Structures are given as structure tokens and as C-alpha cells.
Amino acid sequence: MNTNALHGHMDALLLSVLEHEPLHGYAIIEALQERSGGALAVPTGTVYPALRRLERAGYLAGEWATVGGRKRRTYRLTPTGRTALAGERSAWREFTAAIGSVLEPRTQ
Amino acid sequence: MNTNALHGHMDALLLSVLEHEPLHGYAIIEALQERSGGALAVPTGTVYPALRRLERAGYLAGEWATVGGRKRRTYRLTPTGRTALAGERSAWREFTAAIGSVLEPRTQ
DNA sequence: CTCTACATATAGAGAGCCTACATGTAGGAT
DNA sequence: ATCCTACATGTAGGCTCTCTATATGTAGAG
Numbered sequence: 530m531n532t533n534a535l536h537g538h539m540d541a542l543l544l545s546v547l548e549h550e551p552l553h554g555y556a557i558i559e560a561l562q563e564r565s566g567g568a569l570a571v572p573t574g575t576v577y578p579a580l581r582r583l584e585r586a587g588y589l590a591g592e593w594a595t596v597g598g599r600k601r602r603t604y605r606l607t608p609t610g611r612t613a614l615a616g617e618r619s620a621w622r623e624f625t626a627a628i629g630s631v632l633e634p635r636t637q
Numbered sequence: 638m639n640t641n642a643l644h645g646h647m648d649a650l651l652l653s654v655l656e657h658e659p660l661h662g663y664a665i666i667e668a669l670q671e672r673s674g675g676a677l678a679v680p681t682g683t684v685y686p687a688l689r690r691l692e693r694a695g696y697l698a699g700e701w702a703t704v705g706g707r708k709r710r711t712y713r714l715t716p717t718g719r720t721a722l723a724g725e726r727s728a729w730r731e732f733t734a735a736i737g738s739v740l741e742p743r744t745q
Numbered sequence: 746c747t748c749t750a751c752a753t754a755t756a757g758a759g760a761g762c763c764t765a766c767a768t769g770t771a772g773g774a775t
Numbered sequence: 776a777t778c779c780t781a782c783a784t785g786t787a788g789g790c791t792c793t794c795t796a797t798a799t800g801t802a803g804a805g
Contacts, residue, residue: 533760534732536792545740559773561739568735575793577754582792598801612663622738622774624642625733627676631669632653632729641762641791663783683762685785690761706770707783 530568539579541617542569544588544610551605553579553594580604588613638676649688649725650677652696652718659713661702662688688712696721 535542536565546552546560554577580602583589588610606614619634645649654660654668662685669677688710691697696718699710714722 530728530731530735533793534645535736536761537642538736539792542736542739549696552644552754554754564742565735566737567737568731571740573753574755574795574796574797577752579792581754597751600801601752618740620638620642621736623638623676625671625737627651628643628646628650628729629733630674631650631672631677632726644761644792647762680763681784682764682766682786685783687761689785705782708770710782720780733780 530570535571537569538621540588541573541614541621542571543576543579543583544606544614544617547589547604547606548612548614551603553601553603555601557604570623583610586613643679646725646729647679647683648696649722649728649729650679651684651691652686652714652715652722652725655697655712655714655718656722661711663711667714683705694721699727719721 542561543557546557546564552560554573557580558573559575560573561571580589580591584591584604588607589604590607591604594601594603650669653667654665654672660668660744662681666684669679676720688697688699692712696715697712698715699712701732702709702711724732
């Protein structure tokens with residue numbers, strides 16, 4: 530899949546994957562790939578900066594930990610982030626409805 | 638709607654709106670707005686350059702005409718453009734399925 | 746000792762959408 | 776006469792976000 534098309538929806542994906550449990554970057558990438566049945570192969574150069582951006586925005590809180598000798602930065606959703614996720618979900622529904630109504634008029 | 642999120646899907650919209658009839662830029666903007674129930678308010682600064690890009694790519698053919706004293710550039714879909722539209726449609730379905738499977742797991 | 750998986754990070758490039766501005770005609774209202 | 780709105784196209788520059796490529800380092804298997 531052309532992940533360039535993700536433009537603007539990456540935030541929603543990251544927040545969503547962190548909805549029920551905190552995860553670190555590497556695990557987030559794996560979770561995205563797994564949940565999408567292999568369709569979403571998001572490069573590290575996309576995810577790590579995006580996570581920092583979301584942290585700066587106050588949607589995520591990151592914390593360093595060392596597991597098995599390796600350092601991880603685990604992110605969890607903040608209350609603000611949870612609100613943002615709800616907003617992203619409804620924005621996504623609006624978005625697909627709008628594009629869908631143009632792309633496939635008869636199925637809408 | 639945040640039309641910034643359109644990133645990468647504009648081509649699909651433009652090709653789709655031209656599928657059954659040639660239209661000029663201004664009419665395309667109106668058609669997008671109408672078909673989407675007002676959700677897609679795409680600025681001229683987005684549409685006109687995009688149309689030229691699609692023409693350069695060989696997907697559209699443009700032609701000048703004068704109607705009621707006003708000049709219009711009417712675009713029609715080329716055979717290549719029609720093929721591209723089919724590709725855009727299946728890409729769109731893949732895209733929404735992938736994002737949807739992450740954003741709303743239980744509905745997938 | 747090497748290779749793979751795990752794990753994070755940054756710089757720079759590229760794409761594409763937006764805002765703002767520029768230009769011009771036609772027709773109705775004041 | 777003049778102004779305003781709708782019609783109609785176009786460009787420049789900015790901005791955001793994703794990608795590629797690269798760098799760094801640990802752990803464990805072979």
C-alpha cells in the first residue's frame with residue numbers, strides 16, 4: 530500500500546493502537562502491521578517522529594524503561610489523547626463518507 | 638472537513654467526477670461539493686494545479702472553450718485516465734480497509 | 746564472530762494541499 | 776455610473792507530513 534496516502538491519518542492509527550494498552554514504538558509498528566493483516570508497513574522514520582509529535586501535543590506520555598538490556602520508550606494515551614482519538618474516529622468516518630460518496634456514488 | 642487529509646486522494650476524486658462527462662474546473666469544484674453533500678469544499682488553488690498535473694500525466698485532456706463570453710478549460714478522461722481511475726478505486730478500498738481495521742477493529 | 750531481531754533516532758528530500766493574491770467577464774442592484 | 780456577486784482560471788510560497796537513508800547500540804542464535 531502507498532503509505533504516503535496515510536497523510537494526516539497516522540495520528541489516528543497511533544492513538545488507536547494505544548487505546549487499550551501502552552506500547553513502545555517497535556511494538557506499535559508490529560501491532561499496526563498485525564491489525565491490518567500486513568497492509569500497513571510503516572517505516573520507523575515515520576513512527577518515531579510522529580510519536581514525539583503526539584507527545585509534544587499532549588496526546589501521549591512517554592516513559593523510558595529497560596527491558597532485557599534494551600531501552601524502550603513506552604507511550605500511553607493521556608486523557609487529552611483519548612478525546613483526540615474520539616475526534617479522529619469521527620473525522621475518519623466523515624472523511625470516508627465524503628470521498629466514498631464521490632468515488633462510489635451507488636454504494637453510498 | 639480538513640481537506641489536508643485528502644493528501645493523495647485528490648486524483649481519485651477528480652478522475653471520478655469526470656468519469657461520465659467532461660467538466661471544467663469550476664464545475665468540478667461544484668460537483669465535488671454537491672456529490673459529497675457539502676463536505677468537500679476544495680479551494681481553487683488545489684484543483685487547478687491538480688488538473689494540470691493530471692493532464693501532464695496523460696490522465697486528462699483539456700481543451701479551451703468560450704461560453705457566454707467566459708473562457709473555460711474543459712477536461713475529459715483519457716483511456717489511460719480511465720484505467721488510472723480503476724486503480725485509484727481499488728487503492729481506496731484497500732486503504733479504507735487497512736485504516737478501518739486499526740481504527741475500528743470490531744466493525745471489520 | 747557474524748548475523749538477525751530488537752530498539753530508537755535524525756537529516757534531508759519529496760509530494761501535495763493550502764492561503765493569498767492576481768486577473769478578468771457578465772449581470773443585477775443601487 | 777458604480778458596485779457587488781457569481782463565474783472562471785491561475786501562480787507563488789508556505790506548511791505539514793511521510794519517506795529514504797543512515798547512524799547507533801544490545802541480545803541471542805548459530
